[in-house]
Amino acid sequence: MTIGGEHARIARLAAIYRGTPSRDVADYGIDVAIGDDAAVLVPPPGEKLVWTVDEQVDGTHFRRDLVSLHDVGYRAFMAAASDVAAMGARPWCAVSSLVLPATLNDAELDELAEGTREAADEIGVRVVGGNLARGPALAIGTSVLGTAKRALTRSGARPGDGLFVAGALGLAAAGFRALDTNVHDARIVLAVAAWRRPRARREAGLAAGASPHAHAAIDISDGLAQDAGHIARASGVAVVLHAAALINHGGLDLMGASDALGMSSVELCLYGGEDYAVVVAASAPIDGFTRIGDVRDAREMPNGARVYLGDWNGERAIDEVGFDH
Amino acid sequence: MTIGGEHARIARLAAIYRGTPSRDVADYGIDVAIGDDAAVLVPPPGEKLVWTVDEQVDGTHFRRDLVSLHDVGYRAFMAAASDVAAMGARPWCAVSSLVLPATLNDAELDELAEGTREAADEIGVRVVGGNLARGPALAIGTSVLGTAKRALTRSGARPGDGLFVAGALGLAAAGFRALDTNVHDARIVLAVAAWRRPRARREAGLAAGASPHAHAAIDISDGLAQDAGHIARASGVAVVLHAAALINHGGLDLMGASDALGMSSVELCLYGGEDYAVVVAASAPIDGFTRIGDVRDAREMPNGARVYLGDWNGERAIDEVGFDH
Numbered sequence: 001m002t003i004g005g006e007h008a009r010i011a012r013l014a015a016i017y018r019g020t021p022s023r024d025v026a027d028y029g030i031d032v033a034i035g036d037d038a039a040v041l042v043p044p045p046g047e048k049l050v051w052t053v054d055e056q057v058d059g060t061h062f063r064r065d066l067v068s069l070h071d072v073g074y075r076a077f078m079a080a081a082s083d084v085a086a087m088g089a090r091p092w093c094a095v096s097s098l099v100l101p102a103t104l105n106d107a108e109l110d111e112l113a114e115g116t117r118e119a120a121d122e123i124g125v126r127v128v129g130g131n132l133a134r135g136p137a138l139a140i141g142t143s144v145l146g147t148a149k150r151a152l153t154r155s156g157a158r159p160g161d162g163l164f165v166a167g168a169l170g171l172a173a174a175g176f177r178a179l180d181t182n183v184h185d186a187r188i189v190l191a192v193a194a195w196r197r198p199r200a201r202r203e204a205g206l207a208a209g210a211s212p213h214a215h216a217a218i219d220i221s222d223g224l225a226q227d228a229g230h231i232a233r234a235s236g237v238a239v240v241l242h243a244a245a246l247i248n249h250g251g252l253d254l255m256g257a258s259d260a261l262g263m264s265s266v267e268l269c270l271y272g273g274e275d276y277a278v279v280v281a282a283s284a285p286i287d288g289f290t291r292i293g294d295v296r297d298a299r300e301m302p303n304g305a306r307v308y309l310g311d312w313n314g315e316r317a318i319d320e321v322g323f324d325h
Numbered sequence: 326m327t328i329g330g331e332h333a334r335i336a337r338l339a340a341i342y343r344g345t346p347s348r349d350v351a352d353y354g355i356d357v358a359i360g361d362d363a364a365v366l367v368p369p370p371g372e373k374l375v376w377t378v379d380e381q382v383d384g385t386h387f388r389r390d391l392v393s394l395h396d397v398g399y400r401a402f403m404a405a406a407s408d409v410a411a412m413g414a415r416p417w418c419a420v421s422s423l424v425l426p427a428t429l430n431d432a433e434l435d436e437l438a439e440g441t442r443e444a445a446d447e448i449g450v451r452v453v454g455g456n457l458a459r460g461p462a463l464a465i466g467t468s469v470l471g472t473a474k475r476a477l478t479r480s481g482a483r484p485g486d487g488l489f490v491a492g493a494l495g496l497a498a499a500g501f502r503a504l505d506t507n508v509h510d511a512r513i514v515l516a517v518a519a520w521r522r523p524r525a526r527r528e529a530g531l532a533a534g535a536s537p538h539a540h541a542a543i544d545i546s547d548g549l550a551q552d553a554g555h556i557a558r559a560s561g562v563a564v565v566l567h568a569a570a571l572i573n574h575g576g577l578d579l580m581g582a583s584d585a586l587g588m589s590s591v592e593l594c595l596y597g598g599e600d601y602a603v604v605v606a607a608s609a610p611i612d613g614f615t616r617i618g619d620v621r622d623a624r625e626m627p628n629g630a631r632v633y634l635g636d637w638n639g640e641r642a643i644d645e646v647g648f649d650h
Contacts, residue, residue: 037411095468
């Protein structure tokens, strides 16, 4: 259902989303895209579907004084695609449901959609449908379908597995903090870019999905401490994160941002969200991933907690709290 | 991505959406439902997917003084499922993205979700995932996946086809008008019910999809005049709607509502939306459908218009305007 007189806007969006994605892999099986009651797709035979939806709301997930509409569209797409990538699936098609305030003009709508198109292109996804509605605040709902021979859930981690990560940890959170507190410093440039333009970990996810050693996976949207806790609880295990490995993995970019903001690198890694890194529990290393911890038998851990941080003081349980939007 | 501290709410929703749908037909191929990064589905071999999204926003599509949260959840689901039904597809699974104002409490969230669950049950659909986000106004984004051997698009109507409808026309619009203008009259009881609890035309859609005579279809969300125009333009034809057939099809319910509101039955049929009737262009009658018009060669029509109304005065072009939310 569309708002009255919005057919011209649907045509604008269809023009932006039309055209060949930059990766040919995703451009298969699309019988009908934007312009009918629904999209019509032919799924690849023998594959499962992996399906998610994410919503980004003005004032909750972004502030228009901190980020361009192009980046809002880009970020919204990546947040949704990340869920599909983290299950080891190949992102395929998306639909985009936009709630638009009456003040948003056509040029602004184009800018938003072009950001989404750019992100979809990078991930090899075609936007095949959507919806326009009017509302008091800009909101972007993005649903992504992916395909996979098998899907990595949160629930397969086994004691003895390593915990591996692909993608930044804490960097986007540092960037958001810098923008929010108006810190300008050469050391946070990459962190700000990480927050404005996060990237779903398509290749890493596919590598994990293809590895017989990978047992469970999740994307880090709410912070490592909380999301590692999701794997631990779903799998009935405990996880120990290594502080030194986190700092090492974060590298100079994170240390620079941490210095500029006066925050600890390890805290940024544990509690910063929106990097959309992928964390995998696996019995052997996977290309593109760095080891940051271990999976343990929960019954052998001291106090019944699920997530521990290991450093020179030993291993202590940490709170599974996350990034609050 | 979820708002911080909302895991308990996801568990509440998962409990509401769990359990066997009342129609067993849809409960296949669901490997992973709510609780992981994404749902995992096994599509039926050899079938196409039909995929849509719809969004209902407080203040635009409904007003909480006119409708219960249960009905809001019900309506939001049916609006989305209707797009899938109107392509002749079997609705299968859904994801629900909720934007919740801070004032909405757990009991209200349950009521909303129970309305969605009831509608999903009626249509034989399982809700397999979703998202929770905070925002200034309640908004319900519903994405529905269906499956079909073939999908009926808007673009296959041929001169010589009849135009057929299943479901009410104008009744929901009469109900909304009665609520909005505070009219209380025994003659509008069914119209109010039609607006509060519209029903996606699953069986009619499946009958159309299975008929070799059906060439094109659409659901009436914005009013017959506009949506018949979509079929006409997409198919490169013109359509003539018969006033007497519309009045006949609307029956006593619509005539009563029309009398009580002082509005013409034909105008309600042409310009009233949100009944989610299905209109099909077909070369022979289809079970459950009533004939309301003809498909014509556009070049043989007098003035280049696409949609005409035929009555005792002859055939005249009518405006393809729709229901403005």
